[in-house]
Amino acid sequence: MLRRYVGTIDAVVTRHLDAEWAGRRAVTVLPLMKLLTFDIIATLLFGLERGAVRERLAAAFADMLEGMWSVPLDLPFTAFRKSLRASARARRVLEATLREKRARLELGESSPADDLVSCLASLRGDDLGGGGKQLLTDEEIVDNAMVVLVAGHDTSSVLMTFMIRHLAGDPATLAAMVQEHEEIAKNKADGEALTWEDVHGMRFTWRVALETLRMIPPIFGSFRRALEDIELDGYAIPKGWQVFWASSVTHMDPGIFKDPEKFDPSRFEGQAPPYSFVAFGGGQRLCAGIDFARVETLVIMHHLVRRFRWRLCSKENTFVRDPMPSPPHGLPIELQHIGPASPCKTATAC
Numbered sequence: 223m224l225r226r227y228v229g230t231i232d233a234v235v236t237r238h239l240d241a242e243w244a245g246r247r248a249v250t251v252l253p254l255m256k257l258l259t260f261d262i263i264a265t266l267l268f269g270l271e272r273g274a275v276r277e278r279l280a281a282a283f284a285d286m287l288e289g290m291w292s293v294p295l296d297l298p299f300t301a302f303r304k305s306l307r308a309s310a311r312a313r314r315v316l317e318a319t320l321r322e323k324r325a326r327l328e329l330g331e332s333s334p335a336d337d338l339v340s341c342l343a344s345l346r347g348d349d350l351g352g353g354g355k356q357l358l359t360d361e362e363i364v365d366n367a368m369v370v371l372v373a374g375h376d377t378s379s380v381l382m383t384f385m386i387r388h389l390a391g392d393p394a395t396l397a398a399m400v401q402e403h404e405e406i407a408k409n410k411a412d413g414e415a416l417t418w419e420d421v422h423g424m425r426f427t428w429r430v431a432l433e434t435l436r437m438i439p440p441i442f443g444s445f446r447r448a449l450e451d452i453e454l455d456g457y458a459i460p461k462g463w464q465v466f467w468a469s470s471v472t473h474m475d476p477g478i479f480k481d482p483e484k485f486d487p488s489r490f491e492g493q494a495p496p497y498s499f500v501a502f503g504g505g506q507r508l509c510a511g512i513d514f515a516r517v518e519t520l521v522i523m524h525h526l527v528r529r530f531r532w533r534l535c536s537k538e539n540t541f542v543r544d545p546m547p548s549p550p551h552g553l554p555i556e557l558q559h560i561g562p563a564s565p566c567k568t569a570t571a572c
């Protein structure tokens with residue numbers, strides 16, 4: 223299904239680079255990547271065109287994220303209360319979107335395959351003994367849309383930001399990536415959109431992404447509940463206990479990844495042992511958006527490395543977790559344009 227949306231992702235990425243990167247001498251990467259991944263999700267999963275509705279959703283969503291990890295005190299003026307209110311505003315936008323989608327589906331003006339909201343609104347219980355009734359309530363559809371928005375927005379933007387940071391200091395990896403993308407581009411006309419097949423050819427770039435995720439996993443872990451008494455390395459874990467799995471610890475285990483501090487995309491030439499690379503989680507609750515993340519990452523990197531070179535404004539090679547990793551000051555970089563010339567926009571110094 224994702225195959226048919228590669229061209230749309232390509233169009234959103236190109237528009238974003240033209241509007242936000244082209245002609246600028248410097249940009250701050252993390253906020254731009256958040257904007258871009260939000261635009262991709264809003265377009266593809268919610269079918270929201272650019273405009274007032276999308277801006278309202280973006281604003282409510284940004285406010286919601288601000289307090290999402292705050293102390294859960296629902297009192298006036300707390301970050302948590304503000305986040306709850308913003309979440310209610312975002313839900314109202316999505317409820318209105320759902321009503322509109324449903325009306326268009328009933329009039330035959332749109333198809334369930336148009337976007338995620340239309341797809342969920344069209345699900346019927348025929349195969350599950352539901353007598354053809356709507357499978358999900360409106361509340362469940364909005365819940366699902368909110369989950370996808372939260373799960374798919376910050377994660378990919380963090381990955382892209384740290385890839386860009388790494389490439390600034392690793393000319394050999396950048397050169398190998400450029401070569402891969404130039405090979406793909408040489409068989410295409412100017413401005414021709416990438417296809418599913420092109421994206422599948424970007425093997426080296428995906429290994430660079432996986433290695434970036436290994437070293438700086440956006441989600442550092444999560445909880446699982448023990449379904450039965452188990453013993454692990456001599457420790458007894460009783461049934462019902464919550465266990466925290468930490469991707470950062472597994473990824474830095476020299477018994478699994480030799481020289482774990484070294485950035486080496488070739489580790490992913492073969493298959494990593496099961497449950498050793500867990501940036502996307504594992505088991506039944508494995509990330510539902512892996513393929514989506516892969517396509518958007520590869521399309522974005524394709525256009526970035528073909529159009530720009532960059533230099534870090536700060537030498538600080540650190541990051542903080544809150545709880546997502548973020549580089550100092552959101553990663554300001556100086557840009558050099560190597561793609562087709564574009565009109566000069568506001569130049570911001572580092």
Ligand code: HEM
Nearest residue numbers: 373374377378381441501502503504507508509510511515
């Ligand atoms: C680099 C990008 C991404 C990373 C590192 C990532 C990572 C993860 C992780 C660690 C989990 C928890 C898995 C578990 O508990 O075992 C998860 C769940 C999930 N992710 Fe992602 N994710 C990414 C991108 C996306 C995107 C783009 C989407 C959607 C468009 C998405 C949708 C989801 C959903 C819906 C879940 C919940 C799955 C469930 O509980 O069944 N993710 N992701």
